[in-house]
Amino acid sequence: MNLHLNKFKKRQLINFFYFSLFIFILSLIIPAFRSPVLFILRFPLKILTFLGHEANGIIFYHLNMVQKEKLTKEVEFLKQKLVNLEEVSSENKRLKKLLSLKEETSYKVIAAKVIGRSVDSWSSQIIIDKGSSQGIKEGLVVISYAGLVGRIKEVSLSTAKVMLLNDLNMAVAAMVQRSRQEGLVSGTLSPNLIMRYLPKDSDVKISDTVITSGLTPLYPKGLLIGTVVQIGEEFSGLSRYCIIKPAVNLSSIEEVLIIIS
Amino acid sequence: MICLEKKLKKILFLLILVIVALFQITYLESLRIFNVKPDLILVLLVLVSIYFDFKKALVLSIFLGFLKDLFGVDKIALNIPLFVLWSYLVFKLSRKIIVEKNFIKALFVFLINFLHNIIRYFIISFLIKDQIPIFIFLRILILESFYTTLVSPLLFMGFKTFFYK
Numbered sequence: 001m002n003l004h005l006n007k008f009k010k011r012q013l014i015n016f017f018y019f020s021l022f023i024f025i026l027s028l029i030i031p032a033f034r035s036p037v038l039f040i041l042r043f044p045l046k047i048l049t050f051l052g053h054e055a056n057g058i059i060f061y062h063l064n065m066v067q068k069e070k071l072t073k074e075v076e077f078l079k080q081k082l083v084n085l086e087e088v089s090s091e092n093k094r095l096k097k098l099l100s101l102k103e104e105t106s107y108k109v110i111a112a113k114v115i116g117r118s119v120d121s122w123s124s125q126i127i128i129d130k131g132s133s134q135g136i137k138e139g140l141v142v143i144s145y146a147g148l149v150g151r152i153k154e155v156s157l158s159t160a161k162v163m164l165l166n167d168l169n170m171a172v173a174a175m176v177q178r179s180r181q182e183g184l185v186s187g188t189l190s191p192n193l194i195m196r197y198l199p200k201d202s203d204v205k206i207s208d209t210v211i212t213s214g215l216t217p218l219y220p221k222g223l224l225i226g227t228v229v230q231i232g233e234e235f236s237g238l239s240r241y242c243i244i245k246p247a248v249n250l251s252s253i254e255e256v257l258i259i260i261s
Numbered sequence: 262m263i264c265l266e267k268k269l270k271k272i273l274f275l276l277i278l279v280i281v282a283l284f285q286i287t288y289l290e291s292l293r294i295f296n297v298k299p300d301l302i303l304v305l306l307v308l309v310s311i312y313f314d315f316k317k318a319l320v321l322s323i324f325l326g327f328l329k330d331l332f333g334v335d336k337i338a339l340n341i342p343l344f345v346l347w348s349y350l351v352f353k354l355s356r357k358i359i360v361e362k363n364f365i366k367a368l369f370v371f372l373i374n375f376l377h378n379i380i381r382y383f384i385i386s387f388l389i390k391d392q393i394p395i396f397i398f399l400r401i402l403i404l405e406s407f408y409t410t411l412v413s414p415l416l417f418m419g420f421k422t423f424f425y426k
Contacts, residue, residue, distance in 0.1 A: 023323075030327060119302075168393055188394075189397055
C-alpha cells in the first residue's frame with residue numbers, strides 16, 4: 001500500500017517536473033512566435049481599427065463639425081504664417097550658403113497606420129501596419145506631423161511594435177530650445193513625460209519648448225518633443241526636473257511616420 | 262449532432278477569447294482612466310478557472326497567457342507561467358468557497374490582478390533588470406486592480422449568457 005502511494009507521488013512529481021519544464025520552454029520561445037501570429041492577426045486588427053474609427057466619427061459627429069470649423073480657421077492662419085516662414089527659410093538658406101554650412105537633407109519617411117495598442121497598463125506601445133517588408137527596422141525613429149512619437153521596438157514581416165515616448169524604457173537626449181539646456185527625457189506611463197538631470201541653476205521656464213538634442217545618434221537633432229508644464233527639484237536637491245506635455249497626443253495617435261534615412 | 266454542437270461551441274468560445282484579446286489592444290484604449298486600462302484577459306482567466314474542470318482551465322490559461330504575451334514586448338513570456346499558477350490557485354480556492362455571487366468572483370479578480378502585477382514587478386525588476394519606479398508601480402497596481410474589478414461583472418454576465426442560455 002505504502003509502495004503504491006510512493007509510486008503515485010513519484011509519478012505526480014515527474015509529471016509536475018515535465019509540465020514545469022514545458023511551461024518554462026514555452027515562455028522562452030513565445031517571443032519568436034510573435035511575428036508570424038501578428039502577421040495573421042493584422043487583418044482582424046485592421047478591420048477593428050477601421051470600425052472603431054468609423055464609429056468614432058459617427059458618435060462624435062457634432063464635436064468633429066465644431067472642430068472642423070475651428071481647424072479651417074486655423075489653416076487659414078497657418079497658411080499666412082507659412083508664407084512668412086518660407087521667406088525666413090529662403091533667407092536661412094542664403095545665410096547658410098554664405099557660411100558654407102553643409103545643408104541637411106530632409107528625412108525619408110514611411111507613413112503607417114496604427115492598428116493596435118498596449119495589451120496592459122505596464123507598457124506604452126502601438127502596433128503599426130508596416131513591417132520589415134516595407135523597410136522597417138528595429139530602432140528606427142517614429143514621428144508624426146506634430147513631433148516625436150517613439151522608436152521601433154519589434155518588427156515582423158508586415159507589422160511593427162513602436163515603443164512610445166511615455167514608456168518607462170524610453171530615454172531621449174533632449175534640450176530646451178530657448179536656453180539650449182540639455183537633459184534626459186523619459187516616460188512615466190502617464191500622459192506627460194519627465195526631463196531629468198537639469199542643473200539646479202538651469203534656465204528652464206514653463207511653456208518652454210523641448211526638442212531632441214541629437215546627443216545620442218538614435219534621434220536626429222531638432223525633433224519636437226513637447227512643452228514644459230511644471231518644474232520641480234529632485235529629492236537630492238542637487239538637480240531639477242521638469243514635466244513635459246508631449247507635442248503628440250500619444251493616446252489617440254492614428255497615423256505615424258517612420259524615419260528610414 | 263450534440264457532439265458537433267459542443268465542438269462548435271468550443272471553437273466559438275476560443276474565437277471569443279481571441280476577440281476579447283483584440284479588444285484589449287484596440288477599443289479598450291479609449292477607456293483608459295489615469296492612463297490605466299482594465300485587464301479583460303485576466304478576468305477571463307479567473308472565469309475559466311472557476312467554471313471549467315482543471316485540465317480545460319489549465320489549457321485555456323496557457324492559451325490566454327499566450328495571447329497576452331503575443332501582444333506584449335517583454336523579453337520573456339512571463340504571462341504563461343503566471344497564468345498557469347493563477348489558474349491553479351483560483352481552481353483550488355473556488356472549490357473551497359462558494360463563488361456563485363458576482364461579488365466573490367470580483368474579489369477573485371482583484372486578488373489575482375494584484376498578485377499578478379506584484380509578482381510581475383519583482384520578476385521584471387530583479388531578473389530582467391527593467392526598473393519601474395515605485396510610485397508609478399503603486400499607481401498602476403492599485404488603479405488597474407480596482408478598474409479591472411469594477412469592469413469584471415460585465416464579463417461575468419457575458420460568460421453566463423454564453424454558457425447557460
